[in-house]
Amino acid sequence: MNNDYDREGRIVIPQEGVIEIPVVEVGAVKLVVFLNGEQVLAEISESMDGKSITLTNPIGVLVSAVEDANDDGDYKTTVSYGSWLPLAADRSIVVERSSIITICDPIQSLVESYLGEDHG
Helix, strand or coil: CCCCECCCCEEEECCCEEEECCCCCCCEEEEEEECCCCEEEEEEEECCCCCEEEEEEEEEEEEEEEECCCCCCCEEEEEEEEECCCCCCCCEEEEEHHHEEEEECCCHHHHHHHHHCCCC
16 A cells, blocks of 8 residues: 555645645546646646556647627627647646646537547
């Protein structure tokens, strides 16, 4: 048993106290929001120390408002996808946890769309 880990999903660092680190299901499709506002949909896994995560097959998500065609002043929200780091040879990318605002479960339609895409 690893004495530096307790059953509540926390890593204990004796000289600094207790750091809360939510446990992330390995391979789960998550929506990651970065400090710079980028939103990325990817399968994620966490490092053992909780300081970084690996994004596997990441795709960028862009949400925009488009004026409705019936010209009544209403707007529709559209979601589009694009390559995220398209010049990277490896499709598993490690990012520092400190560059992330939040990691959350995306709506089911995004997950279904992601799982239906070819990420090669």
